Amino acid sequence: MNKIIFNLMAIAILFFTASAASFCAISGNVEKNGTGDYNQVIDSSSGKPIDEADVSLPSKGYRTKTDNQGRFSLGAKVDAPTIMSVQKDGYKPFSLTVDGNTTSKPIVVGIEKTNPHDIIIDKDMYHIGDDNYSANSANASEFRVKAIGPFYTKNFEIKNIPPSADAYLVIGSVIGIDTKMARDMGQSKVTTTYAAPPQIFFNGNMIAELNLNGDNQQIKIPKNLIKYNETNQLTIKSGKNLFQMAYIDYDDIELMNLFIETKDKSLISSDER
Ligand SMILES: [Ca+2]
Numbered sequence: 246m247n248k249i250i251f252n253l254m255a256i257a258i259l260f261f262t263a264s265a266a267s268f269c270a271i272s273g274n275v276e277k278n279g280t281g282d283y284n285q286v287i288d289s290s291s292g293k294p295i296d297e298a299d300v301s302l303p304s305k306g307y308r309t310k311t312d313n314q315g316r317f318s319l320g321a322k323v324d325a326p327t328i329m330s331v332q333k334d335g336y337k338p339f340s341l342t343v344d345g346n347t348t349s350k351p352i353v354v355g356i357e358k359t360n361p362h363d364i365i366i367d368k369d370m371y372h373i374g375d376d377n378y379s380a381n382s383a384n385a386s387e388f389r390v391k392a393i394g395p396f397y398t399k400n401f402e403i404k405n406i407p408p409s410a411d412a413y414l415v416i417g418s419v420i421g422i423d424t425k426m427a428r429d430m431g432q433s434k435v436t437t438t439y440a441a442p443p444q445i446f447f448n449g450n451m452i453a454e455l456n457l458n459g460d461n462q463q464i465k466i467p468k469n470l471i472k473y474n475e476t477n478q479l480t481i482k483s484g485k486n487l488f489q490m491a492y493i494d495y496d497d498i499e500l501m502n503l504f505i506e507t508k509d510k511s512l513i514s515s516d517e518r
Contacts, residue, residue, distance in 0.1 A: 286333070303330060340460060441484030
């Protein structure tokens with residue numbers, strides 16, 4: 246099976262400020278008394294605040310923009326894990342799974358400028374499955390987007406990738422996966438059943454299975470599968486509930502932000518290869 250690399254540092258750095266115990270409310274106005282008391286979006290390399298960035302909780306229909314100090318407030322209460330999106334022209338689309346614990350403290354998000362060879366496949370949120378799921382499914386309470394069916398597919402062009410670089414498919418955030426591994430890791434509360442993992446296909450070839458929920462999952466795309474200056478196709482199929490024999494029950498998942506990132510081989514440490 247292909248290896249999935251979990252490397253949160255590669256795309257964006259999430260900072261939790263330490264002196265935040267007094268900050269509780271996540272709705273309402275931005276706190277003004279000193280630094281570190283408010284949610285903020287900054288440039289991950291310069292540390293400078295980013296204004297007019299779009300911050301949203303798509304499953305809650307909440308959307309706002311950062312102010313001229315990069316600050317924003319979340320106007321919706323977050324209990325169960327929910328995908329938060331930060332988008333700004335010229336930057337890689339960023340998403341983060343937040344919950345009541347995360348949002349009880351100020352969130353400072355560092356986003357990274359896009360590289361010339363990055364390809365943004367999709368910045369929207371999708372619910373893959375059949376809208377039939379247990380209340381105990383990982384994050385089921387946050388499913389607000391209607392299912393598009395048991396698979397997602399998208400065509401996109403790849404012009405060229407430098408010979409010295411490898412291409413990685415990045416899945417910004419995914420919630421709702423009810424595999425045995427997700428159950429064993431405590432991500433899913435479904436105790437009586439589990440599902441096969443979602444499968445990722447690139448130009449018709451399966452390149453990975455997703456066993457866990459999380460942010461910034463990266464999958465190396467085999468170079469021999471890439472078609473240059475042509476249309477390429479990404480397909481993500483949800484897994485079936487392995488304990489439902491009377492009918493087909495697809496595992497309901499939500500995912501957001503799909504893009505291809507290139508990394509120079511010489512910059513990747515040997516344990517990540
Ligand atoms: Ca289902």
